[in-house]
Amino acid sequence: MKSLKSNLIILGSVGLLFLVACNKGDQASDTNSSPASSPVASQPASSAPAAAPAKATKGGQVVESGAYHLEFVTEKEATGTHLDLFLLKGDKKEPVPNAKVTAQVQLPDGKQQTLALKYDAEGKHYAVVFLGKEPGQYPVKMTADINGEKVDGRFTFTQ
Structure with missing residues (x-):
């Protein structure tokens, strides 16, 4: 009975390792973005699923x-x-100049700004200079x- 349990634990562990290895190979990198910016995989719940990946x-x-x-x-x-936030609308991706735009930035220490x-x-974009240097x-x-x-x-950037 102990041998069966040990074999099941080993088999389960090997299966998990295989899944983790497969998932790491699926991560894509964007050669157009600078090393200081990395995309966030999450989107707001109100986002409509796109038929094709959005292009920067x-x-x-x-x-x-x-x-x-x-x-x-x-840009440092x-x-x-x-x-900078480029806010565009529709298939023609026309700029939206009349929005009120705010950025809620979480600092590395957990504080919000x-x-x-x-x-x-x-x-034709929204802009602000963030003074944090941590x-x-x-x-x-x-x-x-x-x-x-x-x-x-939702986005991220690295200092």
Whole structure:
């Protein structure tokens, strides 16, 4: 009886190792994104499933949420990290200039910081400079209020 239990434990362990090894091979990397930004696999519950994977037009992380295309791009600067959100709508991916956009950034120590993004008409995107410089991973929840309609996207960047 002990031999049977031992064999079942060993067989189960080998099966789990096989599943873990198979899952690691499925992870894809985006050669267009900088090493400082890595995409988050989660999408908000309100996101509609896409027929094909969304493509980054600006080299950032992408979340499709209903009729909206959110693309998050970061760029390090001397004063901090520039956070850009390209908020586009429809199949033609037209810019949405009239939204109220906020970024809720979680610091590596667990504290939260909320930032208001301003629309840059020339660049046709929303932007803010994040002053945090602590090394680590920063999860970001972007929320856009478009005439009362809420659109969310979750992203990360690394300092």
